[in-house]
Amino acid sequence: MRTVDTKEIEECVYKMARRAGLTLTDSCRAALKNAKERETGAAEFALSALLENEKTAQREQMPVCQDTGMAVVLLSLGQNVQLTGAPLKEAVDEGVRRAYADGNFRKSICDPLTRVNTGDNTPAHLHVEIVEGDKIELTFLPKGFGSENMSRLFMLTPAEGREGIVNAIVETVKRAGSRPCPPVYVGVGIGGCFDSCALLAKKALTREVGSRHPRKDVASIEEEALQRINELDIGPQGFGGKTTAIGVSCELAPTHIAGLPVAVNIQCHCVRCEKEVF
Amino acid sequence: MKHLTLPMTKEEKEALRAGESVLLTGTIYTARDCAHKRLFALLDEGKELPFSLEDAYIYYAGPCPAPKGKACGSCGPTTSARMNSFAPRLLDLGLQGMIGKGEMSEEVRAAIKRNKAVYFAAIGGAGATYGNAIKESECVAFPDLLSEAVYQMKVEDFPLVVATDSEGKSIYDR
Numbered sequence: 361m362r363t364v365d366t367k368e369i370e371e372c373v374y375k376m377a378r379r380a381g382l383t384l385t386d387s388c389r390a391a392l393k394n395a396k397e398r399e400t401g402a403a404e405f406a407l408s409a410l411l412e413n414e415k416t417a418q419r420e421q422m423p424v425c426q427d428t429g430m431a432v433v434l435l436s437l438g439q440n441v442q443l444t445g446a447p448l449k450e451a452v453d454e455g456v457r458r459a460y461a462d463g464n465f466r467k468s469i470c471d472p473l474t475r476v477n478t479g480d481n482t483p484a485h486l487h488v489e490i491v492e493g494d495k496i497e498l499t500f501l502p503k504g505f506g507s508e509n510m511s512r513l514f515m516l517t518p519a520e521g522r523e524g525i526v527n528a529i530v531e532t533v534k535r536a537g538s539r540p541c542p543p544v545y546v547g548v549g550i551g552g553c554f555d556s557c558a559l560l561a562k563k564a565l566t567r568e569v570g571s572r573h574p575r576k577d578v579a580s581i582e583e584e585a586l587q588r589i590n591e592l593d594i595g596p597q598g599f600g601g602k603t604t605a606i607g608v609s610c611e612l613a614p615t616h617i618a619g620l621p622v623a624v625n626i627q628c629h630c631v632r633c634e635k636e637v638f
Numbered sequence: 639m640k641h642l643t644l645p646m647t648k649e650e651k652e653a654l655r656a657g658e659s660v661l662l663t664g665t666i667y668t669a670r671d672c673a674h675k676r677l678f679a680l681l682d683e684g685k686e687l688p689f690s691l692e693d694a695y696i697y698y699a700g701p702c703p704a705p706k707g708k709a710c711g712s713c714g715p716t717t718s719a720r721m722n723s724f725a726p727r728l729l730d731l732g733l734q735g736m737i738g739k740g741e742m743s744e745e746v747r748a749a750i751k752r753n754k755a756v757y758f759a760a761i762g763g764a765g766a767t768y769g770n771a772i773k774e775s776e777c778v779a780f781p782d783l784l785s786e787a788v789y790q791m792k793v794e795d796f797p798l799v800v801a802t803d804s805e806g807k808s809i810y811d812r
Contacts, residue, residue, distance in 0.1 A: 402809065409797055416770055420708075421705060423765055423766065424763065426702045464703045506717045506762065538741045538810055540740075593812055597739065598741060598759075598810050628763060
């Protein structure tokens with residue numbers, strides 16, 4: 361049995377959050393650079409501004425986007441790890457609290473009815489999965505809501521099948537139009553049930569932009585959806601163009617014989633995601 | 639690229655065309671969902687607004703806190719469509735224009751045309767660039783709303799694209 365003080369988890373969350381706020385993932389940056397080569401006019405202007413913006417963020421130590429997001433934390437905990445110290449959830453929240461204060465990040469979390477801000481961007485959205493081994497794997501995904509607002513869940517019928525899945529993905533991006541800061545990164549959950557399907561979609565967003573699912577039938581859904589999305593001519597910022605999405609990633613789970621849940625989680629072009637294993 | 643300084647003349651504003659890139663300098667006011675609700679409550683009660691709508695431009699944005707030595711933190715645009723229900727009335731009361739991101743409704747387009755106003759698109763996600771171009775920032779209303787409060791900002795060379803011009807033409811039309 362390995363013993364880990366949750367203070368270590370707090371520190372890790374703190375560092376990941378600080379870094380994520382100021383940095384695009386390498387695969388996102390590469391996708392934006394590629395897209396810039398393909399675009400002209402206002403679309404090219406927008407992509408150039410975004411690439412320049414990340415440099416400004418690093419130089420000035422300011423977040424790339426003011427929507428420093430809801431702190432989504434995915435934790436894979438080896439079952440041979442015994443946690444000591446402060447309760448896990450408190451440790452994660454403390455890491456978020458300190459990072460958002462020290463990094464001059466925006467505090468965007470509020471009561472859903474009174475809209476009163478919690479003032480420190482907590483609580484984090486923590487998902488814990490117990491796995492084999494004695495390692496801890498942490499993923500930090502600051503999730504902006506301009507794009508989150510455009511996400512949808514479909515309870516399709518088995519008969520709708522593959523075609524229904526691709527249509528649901530394309531329809532979601534089409535309906536979102538210029539609003540979620542395109543070019544978007546599209547995370548898709550296929551299967552599971554009402555709640556786990558949405559989490560699959562979010563997990564899909566932690567994959568590298570441009571990566572393909574190892575299953576060929578799933579990868580072909582990703583490719584077809586991406587192609588059809590990029591024919592919509594929404595373009596960067598909705599200014600028109602060839603790049604409406606920089607990627608589509610699908611994750612799967614077994615589902616019920618009566619159903620085919622599909623969740624489409626939209627991420628803006630500002631993909632920020634940090635991973636650590638220890 | 640065209641440089642614009644606020645306040646703009648009527649002629650300058652009406653010469654702007656959808657799709658054109660500009661660099662904007664001058665004073666603007668931030669307001670998002672919650673601030674708009676409060677502005678509307680004041681209007682409904684017949685009370686004075688915390689800033690005059692005449693000559694005003696509203697920036698749909700909520701900044702990050704300012705780092706040491708800076709006037710403002712990261713401050714890119716938020717999704718304008720959430721303010722669709724608010725913009726027409728404010729335009730009819732004299733608001734000169736808005737800055738945000740993404741397409742707005744047909745009602746907003748009609749109000750822009752009717753009032754010869756303008757809607758600029760800022761580049762969503764370029765928060766550091768905009769934050770760095772804000773030279774002064776002062777909270778003028780609803781400080782309890784934190785980042786969602788109304789801030790009066792002096793900005794320099796804000797990179798924008800004319801999204802909807804005074805004739806109602808829009809960059810989002812295909």
